[in-house]
Amino acid sequence: MSGEVVQQEDRIIDVVGSSKEDLLRVKDLKVRFKLPRSTVKAVDGVSFAVRERESFGIVGESGSGKTVTCRSIARLIHPPGEIYNGTISYNGRDILAMSDQELSQVRGGEIAMIFQDPMTALNPVLTVREQIQETLEEEGAIGREEATERAVRLLELVGMPAPKQRLSEYPHQFSGGMRQRVMIAIALSRMPRLLLADEPTTAVDVTIQDQILKLLVRLQGELGMGLVLVTHDLGVIAQTCDRVAVMYAGRVMEMADTVTLFKDPHHPYSMGLMNSVPRKREVRDRLEPIPGNPPDMTDLPTGCRFHPRCGFATDECREGHFDLRKVAPDHYSACIKDLR
């Protein structure tokens, strides 16, 4: 019994790595939501590492646990949700063990977050100036003039036209894309080392999406931040991320660098995702959706969670524990079959 545990532990360490350059290391994270009649294990044993200056994508369908994973990193899980297992170490410090005071220093100062909906992520009763200045002041008292100057520079940084004039406007006076820029400016105001982006482009239209993603990539390079980008859109991943984790039903199915994942997916679920999106230079009669629906999170299938929808599933997929295993250097898959 204990041998099995150690073995499991080894595998996790293997996935997470022990390299010194890791900025963020999430190990065996488990998050559950206790509802009156049932418990939803939204995240069930997720491990990954984000290196310094790396952009790491988490992709998955709705309900796969990607947003919960992302919010867990900043400990933004509220009752009835609870993180009940795992460690999240940022720069060697365990975020889950931090006191409220340490946590609030890390939030905003070192880890910042941008949210999905630019319509609700800005406070409607405060001007943009007030909202940016507020985060600047949190860092330490600065004069009004200096604060204004820095706010203007931040807005310039995120490509806001006429930043000086727009400072004293309220969020509703901005378009969706511009609000998203304001939000990014606020997140960057204290020069974080890690930026968490929870579906940053879902609520804006495609042209704006492209602009925002390019902006994020540019800023990440310029400021040398690590980036965790959560999305359901493989196109966004392809455009933005160095490495990707594919999540399904609260677990990571496959993890690899972006090029490898797109060229050479190992897990049937990743393959299914690839086949369900249109691609350039490839003429296909039709897109193939993955059959079936994501599982009921209160009543998960045994064995591999993807087996009811998997075309390759056999009896051995229906039972047992499916951890990530190494299939190539820096390429992990939770599928026990060698499908190539």
Added chain:
Amino acid sequence: MTALTADKPTGIAGLWQSLNRKDRLWRRNPSLFYGIVVVGLVMLVAIFSRQLAPYDPVEQDLRNILAPPSREHLLGTDNYGRDVFSRILCATPLDLTVGVLSVVFPLLIGIVVGMISGYYGGVIDNIFMRLVDVVVAFPFMVLIIAMITVLGPGLMNVIVAVTIGSWIIYARIVRGQVLVAKKLEYVMAAKMSGFSDMRIMMRHIMPNVVTTAVLFGALDVALDILLAATLGFLGLGVQPPRPEWGAMIAEGRTFLVQAWWVSTFPGFAIVITGGGFTLLADGLADVLRTSTREV
């Protein structure tokens, strides 16, 4: 870059802009306009009641009781020969004070309790909400009358009793709004900026949730003036000989057939004041609600 959404700011800023806009307020928002006018007038009367009143409100003239409205006594005299018009004017500050204060205190308590309860949830929320349940369990009027019976009649005690009886409504309104607001992303964003709970509550949640409670309060002023009058009518409010609208109606009802003016005119005063506040609340609701809805 032009704004894509309607250029209507929110909350207090919206109200300020609405009042400062060049086009005619009475055409755009007649309720607000007439509400402000009526309430403003009533307040002016309250401030200058002593100067405006032609007679001393408690001076009796027993040779001239129940005199009908005439040139000397604009609204007639009551059963002690006191000038009804002067008494109505001099009752204004009193009734307004009761109406406003018995909204302000519950509103403040309700906001504090509702914010804490909604924001922290869990045990604290449970304690406060069970306390609310206890107060709700009593019928409002019964609670108030019982409390005044214990505390003794009088202006201050009316305010205290109404405060104890009605803070729960504000607490519930605010709590409900906080429950919604604290799940919004800007609150999460504020948390992600490392702000303290106190700061998040005061600066990020409160301005967005008090609107509904304040609107309810503006309506409640009218009801509380009515309540003060009711208690005055029952003899539990302001004690004679100090004039109070409800008490005046109560006193006059015995002579309603011979001298209708003694009861009727204080009634008009209540209707006008209550109506003014209702219009004001209605107009404010238009401004504050439309602006928050568009966000």
